[in-house]
Amino acid sequence: MTCLVCGSPKSEPHFGGNSCRACAAFFRRCFHSKKLVLGCICKRKPSNYHPCRSCRLAKCLAVGMKQENVNVTCEFVVEVFPEFQKLSSPDRQGLLHNFMLKIWNLEPIMDDVAQRKKFGKMDDEEIRNFMLPMFVGCFQKGAEIGKKDLWRLFGFYWRAYFEKLIEPLINLSLDSMEFMATIWILFFDHAYINISPSSSNLCWNIRKVILQELKNHEQEKACAAFFRRFFNSKKFVIKCTCTSKTVGSHPCRSCRVAKCFAVGMTPTS
Template sequence: MEMVSTSTSPFSCKVCGQKAHGNHFGVISCRACAAFFRRTASSKWSKMKCRGGSCDQETYSCKPCRLQKCREMGMDTTKFQYSRETIPETGQFQLPPPSIESYVGRPEFLLFCDTDAPNTKVLIDVRYLLEEAGRILNHGSRTPSYGDSQLKKLTQGFKYIKLDMDNLKQVEYAAQKEIMELWEYYFLTVTKWLQYFDEFQKLNRHLQMTLLQSIWHVFQKLHKYVGTMFYRKANPYAKPTHVIIKDVFMDVKNVQFDSSWMSDYPPQDVMKYLMVQSCHDFDIIGALQELDPSDLELTYLFAQLCFEYAGKRYQGDILKVTESFQEILANDLHHYYVEEMNRPRYGLRLAKLMKINNAIQKAIWESRPKMELGRVFNVLKIDFSHPEMFEDSGYY
C-alpha cells in the first residue's frame, strides 16, 4: 500500500482531552502527554503527592497529579513503541510483536492515505479500541450490579441505551471524523453495558472480545431505531426523515455526506450502498411506538438480538455460549411477565418484540450478496487491522 499523506486523528487524548496523536505507552494520547510521561515515568515525581493539595487537573500544573492521571489511564513504560518511544530502564526488555506500523513504516494508530489513485486503500488500525475495551473489562462496571435476576442487572446498564433528550446535538455534515466517532462510541458503549451481565463476566477474555467485536454494530442498528422512537415519542410532529444516531439528531434528507475518504464513488451512490442493510419492508420505529416497551423489555431486545446474531455468525463454542445467555434472559423475562406484571399470556407481545429483531437480522443476511458485489467493484476503499470487527457492519 502506497502511503502518500498523513491524516491526524479525530480522537481525544485520554489524559488531557486534546486531539490525540497516536497510541503512546498503551494509551491513545497527544504528543505532549506522551513526552511528559516519557520524561517523568521514572523521575522523582513518580513518588511524590499533589504539590498543592487541590490540583487543577484541567491545566495539570502539578506534575505528580498529571503523572498519576497518565498511569490511571493505563500508560506503562513496558508498552512503548520500539525504536520510537524509548525510555531508560534497568534490566532487560523484550521486543513487542510485529505490528502494522512495523510493516508499513508508519508509527501511527490510524493510518490514512489520501490520493486520487482509484486503487489506493485507506488503512484503519483499530487496535486502540480493543485495548480500551480491555481496560474497561479490567475495571468492571462503574456502579455495583444488583438485582434478583440477570436481566434486571443488565437493565442497570440501560443508561447506555436510553436517549438523553436534553443533550441532543444536531448534525448537518458527516465525514470521516463523525463516522469514526460512531464506531468508537458504540464499541465502547457495548463493552460498558455488558459489564452488568454476570454471565458475560465469567467468560475468558478471548470469548469476551470475540463477542464484542461481532455485536457492536448490530447493537448500533437497533439503537438507531430505539433512539429515533424516543425522539418521535417526545416530538409528535417529527418528520419521517428525522433520525437519531448516538446522541445526534439529523435530517437524512438534508445532511451533507463527505465520503471521499472512504470511496471514489459519488456520495449519493455511497450513501445508498451503506443503507443496503436498512429495513424497508417493516416499520420498526412504528412497531416500537405501538408496543411502548419498558426498560427491561428493551434491554432484553438488545441482548437477544446481539447474542442470536453472534451465535449464528460464529457457531461452535460461541453458539453454545450465546444460547445459554438467551435461555437465562428468556427465563428472567418470563418471570417478569408472569410474577411482576401478572401477564401470563404474553406470547403475542413477545412475538411482536421478536419481529423487530428478526427484521434487523433478515436485512443483514440479505445484504451480504450486495456487500460482496460492492467489494468486487471496490465501492469502499477501506482496509481494517481487524476486519472481523467490521463484518456485516456495512463498511467491510
C-alpha cells in the first residue's frame, strides 16, 4: 500500500493512519522534540522537493494519525512482555526515554536498508540533494544556514552514514525477525544507569529470552536451508549413521530429513 503522506510504495498502520516508517518517525519526532513547526514554505522550494514540516505534519493528521497514539508504545511493550508491567513507573519511563533516542537513529536506517538499490551507491552530489531538503524549514527566520555551509557542516556525517552504517547493514542481509530481535535487545538494555537494580535484572532476563528465540529462529533457517539443499542437490541419503557418531553431535542426513518430514515440511512448499 502506498504511503498517503509522502507517496512511498510501502506503508503500514502507524498511530491511527497508514504511512511509511519514515513519516511515522517524523510524526513521533514532532511531538517529542523541541523543533518548531513553522508556517508553510513550500512555495520557496523547488517543485520536486519534499513538503515542508508544516505540510507534512498536516498530511499526517489528515490520514488519521493522532498524537495520543504516539504514547501507546508502553502499552505495546506490556502486551508483548507482561513482565514490563512489574517495573516501577520511573523505570518504565526511563527505558522508553532511553530507547526513543536509539530508535530515532535506527528507524531511518531500516528504511534506507529497505531501499538498498536507491541508496547503495550515491556520489556526493546525490547525497547533497538527499540531505539539503531535510533542513528546509528547520531554522527560524533570520537564522537560516546556507546550502554551502550546511554541506560543510553535515556532508561528512551523511557520507559516513551511508558508508559506515547502510552498507554494512545491507551486507548482513538481516531478515525482519532478526531486525525485530535487534530492536528488542536495544530496548531491554540492562546497562542503563537511570534504572533500578531490579529493573536491570529483569532486562537481563528478558534479553536472554530474546536471544534464545533468535537462536531458535536461526536454527529453523538452517534446517529450512538444509531441506532446500537436499532436494536441489544430487546427493543421496544413506542409512542412519547416528550410532557411530559422538554424543552431542548433529543428527545424520537421514535422520535430519526424516525429522523435517515429521514436522510437516514438504518439497512442494
